[in-house]
Amino acid sequence: MRMFDLIQKKKRGIALEASEIQFLFSGLLSGEIPDYQVSAFLMAVYFRGMEPQEQTQFTLAMADSGDQLDLSHLPGITVDKHSTGGVGDKTTLVVAPLAAACGLTVAKMSGKGLGHTGGTIDKLESIPGFRTDLSKEEFFSAVQSIGLAVAGQSGNLVPADKLLYALRDVTATVDSLPLIASSIMSKKIAAGADAILLDVKTGSGAFMKTKEEAAALAKEMITIGKNAGRKTAALITNMDVPLGNAIGNALEVEEAVEILRGEGCPDLQEVCTVLASNMLMLCNGWDEETARAQVKEAIASGRAFEQMKRWVAAQGGDPAVLDDTSKLPQAAIQHEILAPCGGYLAHMDAQKIGEASALLGAGRQTKEDVIDFAAGVVLKKKTGERVEAGEVLAVLHANRAESVPAAEAAFLGALQWSDTAPEKQPLILGIVR
Ligand code: URA
Numbered sequence: 001m002r003m004f005d006l007i008q009k010k011k012r013g014i015a016l017e018a019s020e021i022q023f024l025f026s027g028l029l030s031g032e033i034p035d036y037q038v039s040a041f042l043m044a045v046y047f048r049g050m051e052p053q054e055q056t057q058f059t060l061a062m063a064d065s066g067d068q069l070d071l072s073h074l075p076g077i078t079v080d081k082h083s084t085g086g087v088g089d090k091t092t093l094v095v096a097p098l099a100a101a102c103g104l105t106v107a108k109m110s111g112k113g114l115g116h117t118g119g120t121i122d123k124l125e126s127i128p129g130f131r132t133d134l135s136k137e138e139f140f141s142a143v144q145s146i147g148l149a150v151a152g153q154s155g156n157l158v159p160a161d162k163l164l165y166a167l168r169d170v171t172a173t174v175d176s177l178p179l180i181a182s183s184i185m186s187k188k189i190a191a192g193a194d195a196i197l198l199d200v201k202t203g204s205g206a207f208m209k210t211k212e213e214a215a216a217l218a219k220e221m222i223t224i225g226k227n228a229g230r231k232t233a234a235l236i237t238n239m240d241v242p243l244g245n246a247i248g249n250a251l252e253v254e255e256a257v258e259i260l261r262g263e264g265c266p267d268l269q270e271v272c273t274v275l276a277s278n279m280l281m282l283c284n285g286w287d288e289e290t291a292r293a294q295v296k297e298a299i300a301s302g303r304a305f306e307q308m309k310r311w312v313a314a315q316g317g318d319p320a321v322l323d324d325t326s327k328l329p330q331a332a333i334q335h336e337i338l339a340p341c342g343g344y345l346a347h348m349d350a351q352k353i354g355e356a357s358a359l360l361g362a363g364r365q366t367k368e369d370v371i372d373f374a375a376g377v378v379l380k381k382k383t384g385e386r387v388e389a390g391e392v393l394a395v396l397h398a399n400r401a402e403s404v405p406a407a408e409a410a411f412l413g414a415l416q417w418s419d420t421a422p423e424k425q426p427l428i429l430g431i432v433r
Helices: 003-011 018-030 035-048 052-063 091-101 120-125 136-146 159-170 177-190 211-227 249-260 266-284 288-300 303-314 350-362 401-413
Strands: 078-083 105-110 148-152 195-202 231-238 333-338 343-348 376-379 392-398 415-418 428-432
Touching: 003 018, 003 035, 018 035, 018 052, 018 159, 035 159, 035 177, 052 159, 052 177, 052 211, 078 091, 078 177, 078 266, 091 105, 091 120, 091 148, 091 249, 091 266, 091 288, 091 303, 105 120, 105 136, 120 148, 120 249, 136 148, 136 303, 148 303, 159 177, 177 211, 195 211, 195 266, 211 231, 211 428, 231 266, 249 266, 249 303, 249 376, 266 288, 266 428, 288 303, 333 401, 350 376, 350 392, 350 401, 392 401, 401 415
Parallel strands: 078 105, 078 195, 105 148, 195 231
Antiparallel strands: 231 428, 333 392, 343 415, 376 392
C-alpha cells in the first residue's frame, strides 16, 4: 500500500477502506508517512469530506492510537459531557455533580483552556488542593465511591489527534467539519463512557460561528457516536454572549456554586438544567418533564451542592471553600469599567471578552503560559440591557496592574451600542438526538 494512492483516492472523493485507514494511522504514529503526505491527505479531506462509515472507522482508528479507558466495571451507565468550547462556560462544574446527584455515574476527562476559551481543568484547579492529574486507580476509586470524577486527559490519550491537530494547525485545515468531529469523538470514545452528551456552542465566542455549522457538526458527531455503540445526543447552545456573568477560573467556580445553591444568573441556570436533564433523558430514557423535575429537586434539596462538596474532597480539594467562596484565590485589583455612553448593549463579542480575560492572566496564549486563577472579568451588564453613561459595565479582576489598560480596551472594543433594544436571542438553539 502507498500513501500516494490514498491521497489520490481521497482527492477524487472516494471513501477509504478500513485497511487503508489502518495503514494511514500506523504510518502516522511510526513516522513512516512523512508530514507532507499526511498534510496533503488532510487537505483532500477538507475538500472532499468523508462518508459516514469511513468517518467512523477513521475516528475509531484514532481512538485506538493510545490509551483507552475501560469503564465497564463501574456501576450503572457511565456518562460524559463535552462542550465544544466557549467563554464563561462553567457548565461541567454544575452539571457533573448535578447529574451524579440524580444517580448517574459521571466519569469524565477534560482539557485545559487555550486562547479565548477556558478549560474545565483550569477552573477545577483553582480550588485549593483540587487535583486533576489522577492515576487510573484514583479516578476509578472516586467514581466508585461518589459516582463522579473529572480528570485531565492522560498524556497518551489519542496521540494520533495530537499529530493530526499540529498539522491541521499549520495547513489551514482546522476548520474541516469531519476532522473536528473525528478529533472530538476519538477522545470521547477513548475516554470510555457509555453515553455522551455534546454541547455544541455557536456564536461569536464559539468555534462554530453559525447555527447551521453547529447543527452539521452535531449530526456528524452523533453519527460517529452511535456507530461506535455509544448513546449520543447534542444540544446546540448560544455562545454569542459569554455564559453567565463570570469569566476566569476561580470566579467561575464561585458562579457554579451559586447555581448549585439555586441562585445566580437565570440564563446559566437554564442551560445547566437543560444539559443535566438531557443527560438523564439519554441515560435513563426519561421524558423531559421527569428529567427536569429531578434536576430541579436535586438543586432545591441541596443534594447537588453536597455532591459538589464530596467531589471536591474526593479529588483532594478543600470543600470548605464552597461554603465560603472568599477562600478561593482573590485578585489584588478590582477595576470597574464604566460605560462611555448611554444606550442599549446591542452586541458583546464573546471571543473578544474571552481575550480580555486572557490578557488579565485568566487564559493562555501558548500551552506553556501559567494561569492566574484569580484573574478574570465579571459582567455587570449583558447584551440587550439598557445602560446609562458612567454605569459599571464590568469589573476586571487582576494581580498585574499593567494588564488592566489593554484588557479594558479589549473589553470596550467588544461592545456594540444601539438606540433600540436588540431582539432577545434563544439560549438553546436546537437538540439533535
Ligand atoms: N476541539 C477538538 O478537540 N478538536 C478539534 O479539531 C476542534 C475542537
